[in-house]
Amino acid sequence: MSVIVFGSANVDLVMPVLALPVPGQTVLTESYLAVPGGKGANQALATRRAGAEVNFVGAVGDDPHGESALSLLQAEGVGLDAVRKADRPTGCAVVMVNPTGENSIVVASGANQSVAASQVSDTLLDQADLLVLQQEIPVEENLQLALRATRKDLQVVYNLAPATDVPGELLEAVDMLVVNEVEAAFLAGGDSDQDMAVLAEALAGEHGFSVIITLGSDGVFVAPGEGAGSFSVGAPVVRVTDTTGAGDTFTGYLAARLAQGDLELKKCILEATCAASLACTKTGAQSGIPYASEVARSASVDI
DSSP states (O other), rough: EEEEEEEEEEEEEEOOOSSSSOTTTTOSSSEEEEEEEOOOHHHHHHHHTTTTTEEOOOOOSSSSHHHHHHHHHHTTTOOOOOOEEESOOEEEEEEEEEESSOEEEEEEOGGGOOGGGGGHHHHHOOOOOOEOOSSOOOOHHHHHHHHHHHHTTTTEEEESSSSOOOOHHHHTOEEEEEEHHHHHHHHTSOOOOSOOOHHHHHHHHHSSSEEEEGGGGGGGEEOTTTOOOOOOOOOOOOOOOOOEEEEEEHHHHHHHHHHHSOHHHHHHHHHHHHHHHHTTTSSSSSTTTOOOOHHHHHHHHHO
């Protein structure tokens, strides 16, 4: 099982705060952590810790932050041959986390704006079972790579985060959409107060792909499409420290299990949900991503 994750890599400046600032307010904190992050890199590491072979395709600057952004990926055996050095600085995110684990994030894209579909060779696509995309890189590059993957019958998982307008042609190339409540409502042109079950089924019917809506502590709702029955999965109860990276952990674990090709969707969702919940118990996007053995112990099953 082999996965390509095409996306962003950042250095995250994680700052614990007593309360998230409101407009015009300055909040003081004693310290911060500089740790690797970025949705693409987070998802690649989660896929690897779930046990899959994975190649990360992205871009970093020719600066010290670039080495830091890739450090955990390199240490854990993620393929980095298709990562490019860009003229722009490495992407950087400021992540503020309050005592209940809620966060507020600002991302400076930097080198992530230089990521290009041309970095992915046909050989790399031929060797893969699944492609993962997200939204912290230029949408035009996502489109070009998704179309190439579709022509090679490669399964495409698309995490529409952060939510931005995307061309219909890109949605047509997607096999599975992963979104939270806000992102699902954005795509549907509504608001997040809508019934997520109804919304998921409507999106699946309209676009012809599977829809997975993550609901935080309420778990996940899944509309598989193609006449299959929808279902929901509850989230384990955990002591939340930091929710940063939980969604990326979910997506990475889901990708790894889908790439196996021999697991039913509900089992894939169960493990991904458990992994995302465990990620909330630790600080930092990548440092919080659990290993498959931890997830199996937590779930009390041999996944």
